[in-house]
Amino acid sequence: MYCQHCGTDAGDSAICPECGKPILIQNESAETAQQAAQKPKRKNIIIIAAVAAVILIALVIGIGLSKGGNKLDPDQAVAAEKEQSERNRENRL
16 A cells, blocks of 8 residues: 555555555545535535524514504404494394
């Protein structure tokens, strides 16, 4: 095997005789490359999920605020209920 750092033939040694750095076996370097490739994917998924959550929260708040403007205050609600009760009594007679 050759050292990935300095190119020296290291034979079967786990450490390069020239520079002293560890020799990576091909399977290990492939696994390391796969792990490095997965990290950006995970980061992108987290970012997309966070953006989707913020949009969903904004929509819920916006819908709540738009419907909240039509609510009666308590005095108006009591007066409306009394009017409805009177109409119901009149309709029964």
